Amino acid sequence: MLKNYLKIAWRNLRKHKFYTFLNIFGLSLGLASCLLITLYVVDELSYDRAFANADRIFRINADIRFGGADMALAVAPDPLAFTLKKDYPQIEQVVRMRENGSQLVRRADATDNLKEEHVFFADSTFFKVFSVPLLQGDPNTALRNPQTVVISETDARKYFGDTNPMGKALMVDNSAAYTITGVMRDIPAQSHMRDVNMLLSMSSTEESRSNAWGSHNFNTYILFREGVNAKQFEQHFETVLQKYTSKWIQSFLGSTLEEVRKSGNYLVYTLMPLADIHLHSDRTAEINANGNIQYVYIFGVVAVFLLAIACVNFMNLATARSANRAKEVGVRKALGSERSSLVSQFLTESIMLSFLSLALAILIAYIALPLFNSLASKQIQFPIANAWFWSVLLLTGGIVGVLAGSYPAFFLSAFQPLKVLKNTIELEGRGSGYLRNALVVFQFVISVMLIVGTGVIYRQLNYIQTKKLGFNKDQMLIVNDAYALDNQVKAFKEQVLQLPNVESATVTSFLPTPSSRTDHTFFPVGQMQQDKGLNMQKWSVDYDFAKTMQLQMASGRAFDESFPSDSTGIVINEAAAKVLGYPDPIGKKIFGYEDAALTKRVDYTIIGVVKNFHFESLRKNIGALSLILYKSSGSVVFRMKGGDAPRTVEQVAALWKKMAPGQPFNYRFMDQDFDNVYRSEQRVGEIFITFATISILIGCLGLFGLSAFTAERRTKEIGVRKVLGASVGNIVALLSKEFIKLIIVAILIGSPIAWFGMNHWLSDFAYHVDLAWWMFAAAGLLAIVIALLTVSFQSVKAALMNPVKSLKSE
Structure with a gap:
């Protein structure tokens, strides 16, 4: 039939x-x-599910309101992880990761550097939390000692031609030698840590031992024991705040945690399941751009x-x-x-x-x-x-x-x-x-x-493409890794300025395209009360930053080499001026701290207010921002006149190779950088x-x-x-x-x-x-x-x- x-x-x-x-x-x-x-x-739904015990791994998130700013962070304070491990037996293991950004890396016996985009510090417990197999080395000891590094098999082949470079050394940032103590399998592409190919030992950085409860810089993960209810465990964060964070707040602000909360500020820690990070998290300091x-x-x-x-x-x-x-x-x-x-x-x-x-x-x-x-x-x-x-x-x-x-x-x-x-x-x-x-x-x-x-x-x-951003992103050439020039950064900038198609230049690590944040808290001089605090980003720039970015001043002036006092001057944006509440902020003094331990106080005089410009995604309102004069050699940015851009790039590359032999020449254009922010859309x-x-x-x-x-x-x-x-x-x-x-x-x-x-x-x-x-x-x-x-x-x-x-x- x-x-x-x-x-x-x-x-x-x-x-x-x-x-x-x-x-x-x-x-x-x-x-x-x-x-x-x-x-x-x-x-999309398979991200991070390949890790063993993925259902028991959680990341600690922080939600903070202070100084007129709301922050949703994917990072926590450095002492939080191991304090929780010590105080609560429900936790089997913890690990912290600290972004070290992009770095120039080379073999210790080589002269030419390669660019590594995602370099992280990590605790020696990394391999006890995440089931990333080691092809070489002992997962229990691989990241225990200072100046050690674990690299991926891809990086092992890239630098050494095989997957057995144990005991050999890599130079990071042309300054620090790290001994290879492990080679791990490449982290799966379906992971929020997919681009992490190099882990430096956390003990190599002093910041990991600062005990600063108010400085949030560490991606922190918890592996719970079997049967622990993560939602119920979140209640213990209040105990941690009362027992540890409140002491830091008292020493920093002279106020109690309750007084801070009564004024409308808050600090809340929550747990996010590992498998939810890729699709449900879009916080500041994510390891990678998520879905x-x-x-x-x-x-x-x-x-x-x-x-x-x-x-x-x-x-x-x-x-x-x-x-x-x-x-x-x-x-x-x-x-x-x-x-x-x-x-x-x-x-x-x-x-x-x-x-x-x-x-x-x-x-x-x-x-x-x-x-x-x-x-x-x-x-x-x-x-x-x-x-x-x-x-x-x-x-x-x-x-x-x-x-x-x-x-x-x-x-x-x-x-x-x-x-x-x-x-x-x-x-x-x-x-x-x-x-x-x-x-x-x-x-x-x-x-x-x-x-x-x-x-x-x-x-x-x-x-997004046509909106007036408050700065001009067109015809802007960004040369990355300016620190590879060492003490020739200024000479490189001056020589490139001699090219006929280059109009102006600035040296800075901070650009008005969404990137890493550097949040700092400032207070009016003589008014260090928690309700007077201003939380804002602090960018280190040079004298030519405002000119090169074509920023507009609302009042006052930008930095000027003819004013020696500008070394302690500060330029704020209109959003910051609004939070401060000064009718005329020019000449007013504010202060902040240069370190997490709150020992290096610096007083600044407001010399100018720049008109608001979009330095973050258009998904967010413009927040408070400040500019200070400080040597920062992350990038050299050149504004071109609109002539033959490819020819100009060739000329800049030739000068780079002459002044920084063996260092890779990496560049990008700011408008492309800006477009990448909205690439998902x-x-x-x-x-x-x-x-x-x-x-x-x-x-x-x-x-x-x-x-x-x-x-x-x-x-x-x-x-x-x-x-x-x-x-x-x-x-x-x-x-x-x-x-x-x-x-x-x-x-x-x-x-x-x-x-x-x-x-x-x-x-x-x-x-x-x-x-x-x-x-x-x-x-x-x-x-x-x-x-x-x-x-x-x-x-x-x-x-x-x-x-x-x-x-x-x-």
Whole structure:
């Protein structure tokens, strides 16, 4: 029986090649898109789950409000980890990591440096918390001694050509030699620590022993013992605050913890599960840029929608062509076929078509995966050897076949043979017509939502690109690692300034593109009360910083070499001046501390107030910022005049190689640096427009098939109308208007849903575009134009048909 079903199904599919092609192609596009998005979602959800005991590992987060600033930090104070380990037996182990930034690294016996982007200090307990295997070395002792380092196998091959460099030394920052005591496997790409390839021993830095309860700089992780409830354990943080932090607050501010809280300030520690970090954390001092759970939800819904659109196409075309199968059903029933056998026959056709589409979808997805990886910035592998993957795919193919074919099967098998054979059955009953219309509306509701979403995302990105930031990011060349020049930094800057295309230059470690923070607390001189504190970023700059960045002064002046007193001067932004509350802050004195132990006090005189400029992401409001004069050689930034940029880069590189032989020349442009901050939104926009296009294409395939069927069904009517004088335009309008009505209904339904979704997405940005009515009108108009172009081909074809042939057709 099954063989007979398959044979008849195959013959029927071959007989109607046009509709078979539309169904298979549309369904395969939907399945391929769904498959790619599913691989993306699974990849996102798998972060940090490869670590053994991942369910027992938690990171300590800190939420602080002080000095007019709110901070959500992924770091904690240096003494917190081991204090918790000492006081609470529920904790099996702890580890701290301290970012050391990008460093120049070379073998001790070499002269040429290489750039390491993510270098961290880590406690010797790192390998007891995280199950990163060591290829060489003892995990219990590898990071125990000062000036030791554990490197990844990738770095071992990069520096030494093999994975056994034990006992050899690496020079970090051209100044400190670290002995290799371990080689670890590369940390999995699906980890929030994925780019960490070099771990320096924590005992190498004095900061790890500062006992500063108010200085938050260490990514801190806890491994709980079996059965510990992390949520309940959070209650112990209050005890820690009262027992330890309150003493620090008392010594620093002269106020109690309760008094600090009463004034509206707070310090709260919470635990975040390791597996949640990648998708649920976007805090200051993250080890890597993380993902966003919202995008996982969005793409998951898009995958379901795309698959639903493809299934809707099948149902629409199958029910629309019921007239062509009605006599077949009538004859089969007259010859004794039961309804169940007819349902089985039609479901067999549907499932066969589904598996043909699935085969083509797998091929499309396999071919498109490299392009999708590039689009999504992923390294997803096609799981060819995974039995679960193939089992799920086969199950999906069967389910899609049953779901897509169920309504047509039960609809067609319900025909009464006597009425069918007498041509008295109403083949285009209201039920089937309403259902098809509803399904078309459903398809274009989704398309309208995706079109609106794509438009809003790109408009927001354009807003980010064109918004006045308070500084000029164009034509700015950033030369990294200026410290490699040693004492020739100033000479290098002066020589580059002699180039005809260079206008100005500044040496600094701080740039107005979101990067590392350096938060400090300041007080008005003589007013060291906790309610008078001002928490703000402190940037070390030179005399030319404001000029090179083209910052605008609100009052006072920028640093000037003709004023020797500027060595103790400070420039604040308008946000800081507002918190201080001075009507005129120029000349007022504030002070802060240079060390975590609060022993090195420095008094500053406010010499200028710079207009607010965006030094963080546009997701955040502009916070308090200060500039001080201090030698800082992280980067040299050159403003160019807009001439031949590639030529200028070559000239700067030549000077670098002359003055810093053996040091890598790394550069970037500030506008590109700025764009990278919003790269995730750009990727989302690109993915959105890709799948929006696919959804529209699938919808158009169904609309094309329905319009072809409608034209075929109304052939005689068209012939009569043409004989009576109807023009081609009249016929096209007649056949198109019912589809346009459906698209308008889809616009009215889809627009409010799209408004709600995009308004929620924009709420993540402190600065964003407004949702205007014309954006939804434009999306609706685009949907109508696309539908008209799709339908008009069949409409014009039918309208141009010779009426004689139309009237002769049966």
